[in-house]
Amino acid sequence: GVFTHLEKLEAQAHEAGRRQEERQQQEEKLASLKERVEELRMQRDELRAKVDLQHKKQSGKEGIVSDAAEPSAGAVLEWKIRSIKGMLQIFYLTGISGKLTKRGVCFSISTAYEGTYLGSYYLDLLTKPAVRIHRHSLPIFIPLEQISRRYLQTDIRRFLSVLSDHLNAYAGRKYQADQLQEHFSDQLEGSLQRNSLCNLLVFNYKMPSEGKTFPFSARLIYRDLCCSLPTEVIVSCTVKAPESLEETAAAHSELFRHTALHKAFCTFSSAEKKVD
């Protein structure tokens, strides 16, 4: 009767009030978002104008920029600091870099394969009373003990150079194996097996457009730890092979001896393309 009717009206009014509150909140949110957008647009336009002005100055006068405002001493120093950091970055690219420490020097040896930089290792040296290694990040399979016994006391430059040879060769071997796995996985059967020093690689592979058989098995040994090319390559046929395949295996053996692994596989693909 009347009572339920009243209840219904109350509920409706309540609902209407709730909906209106929701709508108001939405409108407020929208308004604040719109304000934020306009704020950011202005900021962005200001920055764009500043950068455009810089570009105009650059194409007009090379080198020295005469600003209307005198730069603060702090700004000059900050400029110089960034400039020196830039030069220290170039040292990183040369392969040997470092920082003086309270008790000696912390050297950084960087590694690269052709133009790609592959990471660096540090060597924290103490210099008094004699030169010795405080800490380092060299992997344990690099013969650090042997190399330091031979060179550390007499010729630090030579010491670092020999370490650099070992580390760069290791990084190069690892890079080739990684590249092979990353870019030619469809030509590999199973996983590429390697030891931590990456001087022993074993894998089965096939030529690109062949069916499902992986007729070749390769074993690469790198006896020269300062070299990223193998000293011994054995490519054999996994299946009972016709003479043509045996010849191919021998040719591949030669190829792997003289060409970086991932580049060798690259030549397989391009050769196939030529045949097609």
Add this chain to the structure above:
Amino acid sequence: MDIGMCQVYEDEIKSLEEEIKLLAEQYKDIQQESTFYSEEEILMAIKAFQSEFQGESKGHESQSDLKAQLESLEADLCFLMKFTCIQFTSHSKRTIERNGNRTVQKHRVSGKCHSLSFQLEFQLLEIKDKEKVSTVITHLSIIMESGEDLNVSKFVSRIEEHGDLLTFFRSLSSYAEWCEHRRSTFQHFKVVSIKLLSI
């Protein structure tokens, strides 16, 4: 419809924030690269710094940090040049591309290793991928003082082809050291022979 508008605004806010970040970095880069202060100006700035904040206590720690930072970096650079015998006489760089996580900078470096002078130009590509930063050299161009030597020019061509800057410096170091050793040995014998002749 309102919810749709909200999303549109939120998306625009995100893209504007990214754009602002990129522009701010660009501005900083160009500011750095197009400015040059001579050693005098830098010494003056250091003096101005010291007098400005002499006797002031806390709150200006960051300022004295700047001077200390500069001295420490200069000491590091000086040490490296002496230790490696590689002296860089000039270095300029220009950011030619910066978007998202990709930065390309064009570098020009000149210097000498022992007595062998070189000039380099290359592009440095940096790609940020999560926490890893990968660095690649491209467009490498090298001019060497003894560039007419056939062996040197063959070596330089191979290096340029592969962008192999690291090998360039490592080989340059050993070659320069060898040249130096040869020169001083020759000098030594020259002195010895002159002494002998004058007897």
